[in-house]
Amino acid sequence: MKIVRIVLWTLVAALGALALAVLSVLHGEQPPNALWFITAAVCVYAIGYRFYASFIAGRVLELDDSRPTPAVMLDNGRDYIPTSRWITFGHHFAAIAGPGPLVGPILAAQFGYLPSIIWIVIGAVLGGCVQDFVILGLSLRRRGRSLGQMAREEIGPLGGFTALVGVLLIMIILIAVLGLVVVNAMKESAWATSTVAATVPIAMLVGIYMTWLRPGRVLEASIIGVLLIVAAVAGGRWVDLHEWRRLFVMDAAHLSLWIIGYGFLASVLPIWLLLAPRDYLSAFIKLGTIAMLALGIVALHPPTLMPPLTQFVNGKGPLFGGKIFPFAFITVACGAISGFHSLIASGTTPKMLARESDARMIGYGSMLMESFVAVMALVAAGVLQPGVYFAINSPAGVVGHGAAATQTISGWGYPVTDQQMRELAADVGETTLLARTGGAPSLAVGMAHIFARALGGRAVMGLWYHFAIMFEALFILTTLDAGTRVGRFMLQDLLGHLYAPLGETSSYPSIVLTSFMIVAAWGYFLYYGAIDPLGGINSLWPLFGIANQMLATIALCVATTALLRSGKARYAFVTLIPLSWLAAVTITAGLQKVWSAMPNVGFLAHIEVLRAELSNRAISAARAAQISRLMFNDRVDALMTLIFIVLVAVIIADSARVWITSLAGVPAVQEAPMESVS
Amino acid sequence: MNCALRRAIRGLRAILAPLWPELRRLNSLAAHATGGRRVRSAAFRAALSEKYRNHTACC
Numbered sequence: 119m120k121i122v123r124i125v126l127w128t129l130v131a132a133l134g135a136l137a138l139a140v141l142s143v144l145h146g147e148q149p150p151n152a153l154w155f156i157t158a159a160v161c162v163y164a165i166g167y168r169f170y171a172s173f174i175a176g177r178v179l180e181l182d183d184s185r186p187t188p189a190v191m192l193d194n195g196r197d198y199i200p201t202s203r204w205i206t207f208g209h210h211f212a213a214i215a216g217p218g219p220l221v222g223p224i225l226a227a228q229f230g231y232l233p234s235i236i237w238i239v240i241g242a243v244l245g246g247c248v249q250d251f252v253i254l255g256l257s258l259r260r261r262g263r264s265l266g267q268m269a270r271e272e273i274g275p276l277g278g279f280t281a282l283v284g285v286l287l288i289m290i291i292l293i294a295v296l297g298l299v300v301v302n303a304m305k306e307s308a309w310a311t312s313t314v315a316a317t318v319p320i321a322m323l324v325g326i327y328m329t330w331l332r333p334g335r336v337l338e339a340s341i342i343g344v345l346l347i348v349a350a351v352a353g354g355r356w357v358d359l360h361e362w363r364r365l366f367v368m369d370a371a372h373l374s375l376w377i378i379g380y381g382f383l384a385s386v387l388p389i390w391l392l393l394a395p396r397d398y399l400s401a402f403i404k405l406g407t408i409a410m411l412a413l414g415i416v417a418l419h420p421p422t423l424m425p426p427l428t429q430f431v432n433g434k435g436p437l438f439g440g441k442i443f444p445f446a447f448i449t450v451a452c453g454a455i456s457g458f459h460s461l462i463a464s465g466t467t468p469k470m471l472a473r474e475s476d477a478r479m480i481g482y483g484s485m486l487m488e489s490f491v492a493v494m495a496l497v498a499a500g501v502l503q504p505g506v507y508f509a510i511n512s513p514a515g516v517v518g519h520g521a522a523a524t525q526t527i528s529g530w531g532y533p534v535t536d537q538q539m540r541e542l543a544a545d546v547g548e549t550t551l552l553a554r555t556g557g558a559p560s561l562a563v564g565m566a567h568i569f570a571r572a573l574g575g576r577a578v579m580g581l582w583y584h585f586a587i588m589f590e591a592l593f594i595l596t597t598l599d600a601g602t603r604v605g606r607f608m609l610q611d612l613l614g615h616l617y618a619p620l621g622e623t624s625s626y627p628s629i630v631l632t633s634f635m636i637v638a639a640w641g642y643f644l645y646y647g648a649i650d651p652l653g654g655i656n657s658l659w660p661l662f663g664i665a666n667q668m669l670a671t672i673a674l675c676v677a678t679t680a681l682l683r684s685g686k687a688r689y690a691f692v693t694l695i696p697l698s699w700l701a702a703v704t705i706t707a708g709l710q711k712v713w714s715a716m717p718n719v720g721f722l723a724h725i726e727v728l729r730a731e732l733s734n735r736a737i738s739a740a741r742a743a744q745i746s747r748l749m750f751n752d753r754v755d756a757l758m759t760l761i762f763i764v765l766v767a768v769i770i771a772d773s774a775r776v777w778i779t780s781l782a783g784v785p786a787v788q789e790a791p792m793e794s795v796s
Numbered sequence: 797m798n799c800a801l802r803r804a805i806r807g808l809r810a811i812l813a814p815l816w817p818e819l820r821r822l823n824s825l826a827a828h829a830t831g832g833r834r835v836r837s838a839a840f841r842a843a844l845s846e847k848y849r850n851h852t853a854c855c
Contacts, residue, residue: 197846202818209822218855292855329844333836334824389848390841397851452855461852601853666855 127168134161142232142426149231149426152497153419159239159493163486166243171251171482178681178689179255181474188262188469198262200472203479209470211484212401213462214250215408217558217594218452218666219492221299224557225659226449227499227507228435230427233446234453234496241447241454242489245696249455249670251481252677252693254463258477262468265460265673272679273773280769281672282608285461287761288665289605290636292458293381294643295658296594301373301648302556302655303587308366309354309547311373313584314591315366316350317396318380325395336398343399344406347592351585355547374648377598378641384599385606385633393599400596407589411494414568422500424507429530436512437555438656439718444707448663453492455696457669459485460676498564505534506542510560513653514553523552547580555653558594562586605636646751651744657721657755660711661762667704668762671697675773682780701770708763712756721756725749 137158140150175181189200201209226234257263263271266285270278304310320343328339357363368376384392433441438449452458463481471477499507508517508527517523521536528534543551546566551559566582574582607623609632614621620628647654674697681690714720717727731737732745825843 199822201822202815205815205819205822214854216853216855289853292853296855329840330833330837333833333840336823337820388841390844394844394848397848456855458852458854462854465852466847597853597855599853600848600851603848604852607849662855 127165130161130164134158134165137161138236141235145426149422149424149500151419151421152415152500155231155235155422155493155497155500156416156419158235159490162239162243163490166247167478167482167486170243171247171478174248174251174482174692175255175475175478178686178692179252179477181255181477183473183475185259185474187258187471187474189471192261192469197466198469201470203472203476206467206470206472206476207480207484208405210462210467210480211487212404213466214456214459214484215404215488215491216452216458216597217296217299217590218456218458219488220495220561220590221557221659222449222451222663223453223492223496224499224561225437225511225655226446227424227496228428228430228437228511229442229446230431231422231424231496231500232426233431233442234450235493237447237450238453238489238492238496241450242485242492245670245699246452246455246459246489247482247485248692248696249457249673249677250459250463250485251477252681253460253673254468254471254477254481255474256677256680257464257468258471258474263464265464265676268464268680269672269676269769272676272683273769273776276772277672277675277769280765280772281676282612284665284669284672284762284765284769286605286608286612287758287765288457288662288669289601289608290639291643291658291662291665291758293598293601293605293640294647295655295662296597297374297377297381297640297644298647298654298658299556299558300591300594301370301377301644302554302653303558303562303591304368305370305373305554306367306550307548308363309358309580309584310587310591311366311368312357312362313350313354313588314595316353317347317399317588317592317595318392320346320350321392321396321399324399325391328395328398329390339395340398340402343395344402347399347403347588348585351581351588354584355580358547370648371645374641374644378637378644380595381598381602381641382633382637385602385637386629389603393596393603396592396596396599400593403589404593407586408491408494411498411565411568412490414572415494415497418568418571420497420501420568420571422497423503424500425504428504433716434718436508436516438660439716440660440707440710440714444703444710445660445663447703448660448667448707450492451663451666453489453495455667455670455700456488457666457671457673459488460669460673495561498561498568501564501567502560503532503534505532506538506563507560508532509534509539510551510554510563511557512553513555513651513656515651515653517553520552545576545579546583548583553653555655557655558587558590561590602633602636602640605639606632609636642754646747649744650748650751656718657752660707661755661758664704664707664711664759664762667700668766671700671704671766672769674700675769679773679776679780682777687781701766704766705763708759708766711759712763721752721759725752728752 137154140154141158189198192198193200223234266278266281269281304314324339324343328336431442505527509524517526524534524536539552562583565586566579569582570579610621610623622628647658674693677693678690678697710719712721715723717723728745728749732742
């Protein structure tokens with residue numbers, strides 16, 4: 119039996135190696151079929167889960183089912199509830215899976231598919247899954263403590279404060295960049311805007327149903343909501359042909375103001391009315407659509423058209439500037455490792471686990487699933503012709519407008535015609551798909567391409583495209599709602615130390631004021647991203663990537679410190695390897711974003727280019743005002759990046775201080791003792 | 797074929813059966829257990845407030 123197992127796992131390893139070889143060198147003239155992506159990912163995941171996750175569970179975390187979990191110890195029927203591992207898996211996956219793994223790989227595909235697929239698969243197995251699993255395991259042994267609490271206890275007050283500030287700042291950048299993705303997907307599109315707008319009253323209806331009409335009947339309410347949303351996607355076509363169309367056709371600046379207003383309302387309205395029902399709806403549609411996409415890719419196994427590497431490995435890409443290292447790793451973001459997951463893994467999930475050994479499937483396994491979602495997003499980008507991909511994602515400020523844009527892109531060696539883009543736009547029910555930066559529209563085109571081939575053909579491409587846009591917008595807005603509210607609570611906690619009434623979370627003036635402050639903070643970045651002639655995504659997405667990896671750095675510092683303090687120095691490499699890599703990536707990317715001499719990368723170099731343009735007396739007053747705004751924006755972005763670099767340096771230095779003390783002295787274990795839990 | 801399909805459905809139902817009440821209890825946040833509609837509504841709203849107090853947005 120043992121020999122059979124050895125042979126089986128050797129075959130899995132060989133197949134995975136073959137798939138990676140095909141993707142990198144053995145594919146010949148034609149880019150490979152999508153099935154090679156799936157095969158490479160599944161084989162590497164299987165080996166990672168079977169061997170590496172098992173090693174971490176047994177040796178590093180020493181998971182032991184005879185120890186009661188926080189859910190068992192503190193069962194209160196509300197937040198601490200021992201729950202089946204399958205339900206906890208679904209809950210955890212729905213909580214960690216956001217728009218990041220969908221958008222990041224699409225943007226990183228400007229380098230070709232190869233850097234992304236390697237980082238998504240290897241980064242997840244050795245980095246992202248390890249972070250989620252270890253943080254979950256540590257929180258389990260600490261009565262479900264949060265990352266901030268563990269940072270304070272393991273590293274010290276400075277570590278705790280750094281984690282708090284880091285989370286608040288990342289929340290602001292995250293919401294702004296996701297808001298920008300949804301704005302760019304909806305701008306000038308009545309169908310997309312009306313469909314997404316309809317999700318607001320639908321969510322409210324669901325909220326009223328599950329709170330007032332049939333209290334607690336979440337499943338019934340969600341099914342009604344999902345049916346209404348599907349009807350709204352079809353209804354959007356009707357709006358597009360009706361005179362109401364003009365109500366929903368807006369430019370990016372106006373749409374961003376609507377999103378800012380929505381964010382404020384979502385933060386001050388009762389949770390049951392908008393936030394919670396949207397979250398439930400989003401979870402159902404998220405899981406269903408991801409399953410549909412997986413089935414579609416496996417059943418159709420389309421050929422990919424994207425080359426393994428493009429000429430933009432030279433750092434002069436139209437979507438964002440910078441070379442593969444560090445920017446491919448920053449851009450892929452959550453598909454390989456996401457600092458945000460550490461907040462979930464030390465939030466609700468450890469309070470639901472019924473057995474310690476479930477942590478492997480939930481912590482490690484859920485991140486493997488998220489990584490698989492990123493692989494599917496990469497495939498969805500890969501099925502588009504490269505010319506079409508660049509035409510959708512390149513900002514007008516780089517490639518020009520209309521026919522000029524397609525000529526520029528064809529000149530790069532990725533043929534595309536204006537006629538081809540017009541036909542594609544007509545197929546999906548849009549007036550134009552040129553310069554729809556942000557990744558969401560090209561993902562929607564790729565998804566529509568796959569879904570329409572399976573069901574309905576070219577005639578229903580428009581429905582599938584807008585279904586995909588609605589799917590992306592729905593959970594982007596869910597993140598926006600929840601993020602604004604959490605940011606508001608954090609701000610109230612902070613301001614409460616300065617003036618007690620501001621810390622009262624039930625005081626309406628305090629709610630309104632702190633909501634306004636949080637919304638103004640992310641609204642600033644969103645609005646300036648929306649009016650940025652280069653699309654905004656080129657500066658905001660790398661900033662988000664840096665912030666997210668910075669949070670992962672904090673989580674891995676906490677994990678490494680906890681391992682060292684509990685006398686497991688020989689296993690600290692498990693978290694130290696991804697920590698070292700992330701520190702190198704984050705700090706290099708941060709330094710390049712501020713000081714690179716290339717104006718498409720460095721904020722300061724870009725300011726110099728703008729200053730030179732401003733000194734030209736021939737420019738119009740309007741352009742001069744725009745340049746002044748862009749220069750100010752670049753300075754703010756540079757300042758934010760510097761703050762991120764300082765936060766990373768502080769947490770690493772403070773952790774190193776504790777590591778040296780721990781290695782020199784007696785380990786101080788922070789785990790909840792066995793006797794107190796039985 | 798029909799027989800195999802029926803067996804598969806029966807198997808799936810057997811797997812899902814124990815999960816169902818647990819899922820219902822989790823979703824309803826234990827608010828369905830007692831009292832009339834007003835009481836259940838108030839309990840559900842209170843439970844949602846608590847649940848989403850620290851519900852972190854993820855990316």
